Amino acid sequence: MARDLDKLQRSILRMAGAVEEAIYQATRALQERSPSLARQVVEGDSQIDNLENEVQDECLKILALHQPVAVDLRRCCAVLLICTDLERMGDLAVGIAERAIVLSKLPQPAIPDRVARMTHGATRMVRMSLDAFVHQDAEAARAVIRMDDEVDEDNAIIITELIGGMKTTADQIEAGLSLFSAVRHIERIADHATNIAEDVIYLVEGELVRHHPEAITRV
Amino acid sequence: MARDLDKLQRSILRMAGAVEEAIYQATRALQERSPSLARQVVEGDSQIDNLENEVQDECLKILALHQPVAVDLRRCCAVLLICTDLERMGDLAVGIAERAIVLSKLPQPAIPDRVARMTHGATRMVRMSLDAFVHQDAEAARAVIRMDDEVDEDNAIIITELIGGMKTTADQIEAGLSLFSAVRHIERIADHATNIAEDVIYLVEGELVRHHPEAITRV
Numbered sequence: 246m247a248r249d250l251d252k253l254q255r256s257i258l259r260m261a262g263a264v265e266e267a268i269y270q271a272t273r274a275l276q277e278r279s280p281s282l283a284r285q286v287v288e289g290d291s292q293i294d295n296l297e298n299e300v301q302d303e304c305l306k307i308l309a310l311h312q313p314v315a316v317d318l319r320r321c322c323a324v325l326l327i328c329t330d331l332e333r334m335g336d337l338a339v340g341i342a343e344r345a346i347v348l349s350k351l352p353q354p355a356i357p358d359r360v361a362r363m364t365h366g367a368t369r370m371v372r373m374s375l376d377a378f379v380h381q382d383a384e385a386a387r388a389v390i391r392m393d394d395e396v397d398e399d400n401a402i403i404i405t406e407l408i409g410g411m412k413t414t415a416d417q418i419e420a421g422l423s424l425f426s427a428v429r430h431i432e433r434i435a436d437h438a439t440n441i442a443e444d445v446i447y448l449v450e451g452e453l454v455r456h457h458p459e460a461i462t463r464v
Numbered sequence: 465m466a467r468d469l470d471k472l473q474r475s476i477l478r479m480a481g482a483v484e485e486a487i488y489q490a491t492r493a494l495q496e497r498s499p500s501l502a503r504q505v506v507e508g509d510s511q512i513d514n515l516e517n518e519v520q521d522e523c524l525k526i527l528a529l530h531q532p533v534a535v536d537l538r539r540c541c542a543v544l545l546i547c548t549d550l551e552r553m554g555d556l557a558v559g560i561a562e563r564a565i566v567l568s569k570l571p572q573p574a575i576p577d578r579v580a581r582m583t584h585g586a587t588r589m590v591r592m593s594l595d596a597f598v599h600q601d602a603e604a605a606r607a608v609i610r611m612d613d614e615v616d617e618d619n620a621i622i623i624t625e626l627i628g629g630m631k632t633t634a635d636q637i638e639a640g641l642s643l644f645s646a647v648r649h650i651e652r653i654a655d656h657a658t659n660i661a662e663d664v665i666y667l668v669e670g671e672l673v674r675h676h677p678e679a680i681t682r683v
Binding site: 305308309312314315318319322325326329404408411412415418419422425426429 | 524527528531533534537538541544545548623627630631634637638641644645648
């Protein structure tokens, strides 16, 4: 079983790498108004879907063949949940890329500086949640969960600014709506990183922390 | 183990019932401009979160104590995935309710008729995906997956109309953006119903169909 579990670990990390790359490229395509970069993300999504299938297959095979217990069982369940989050992050990266393609054709206003800051926060959460998984570090996972508030705050401020811009300039409505959508996607990527962090805490401590705020703030 | 599996089935169905009710109330609050109904949805979300915790706990206990195989193992894994989708549907219902509260305060234009149609399609998908789960009916699950295209089409048409309205009337921007957001939430509820349908096919046929379009159209 140890060999199969090692293989599973490598597969989920390969998937995580592909998803991180997609998020990085999509957000860069947005900032740099690069439709060609954005198209790469859209085209690369089927690879992420295939990786998800592989990971799920491996997980279910391990559960069926080896009937793991304790930490091995938790590892399989955590991987099953994490790969669902990763796949959705991949879809969100595609969504951002699609908005980037639309925006590159529009006479859009400058993208607010805060979008770069928010993107940085969200991608950092993704990276840290995966590191926490690799190192089975529940404290690092709790730090990720706490970071989500900042991303949510940036999101709220950006949306208020966008509404202001759209009200004064009717030309900006289409671009504003696409940017609104892209920003919401970034926020949801951060939410999925939070889910992964919660799964890491379950993996390490055997305790479900989703919807248990007291388990997150505990140091 | 049979008793624990029966209990798990009852728990996930209780959670599904609460989520369906939240979606129904949230979309009604939107259509009827009822902030009080919307607030009920927001307040009821912690109950759904608690039910998710219960279902996950029961699932993991069954996996750890009874080490199920074959269809029982698939049932536990399917329930674990389905309850994640249900919880997110609950969050989306809260999102719709929050938009309904904002919209009830704004001098909004009439909500396009197509929103009611789209809502009907999405809630039907939710109902049918859960029925497919209860009856372990893979064909019914495939029908749900095929319905998603219609909801996506309604979503695209509504958004084009909303952009048109916002361009001609600057007063409508805030309301338009809230409605845009609510409509996207409805679309995502339909996506989660699709996920549940995919999990049902896995449960019944032991085959993962996510990202395997050929497995969906097969009759």
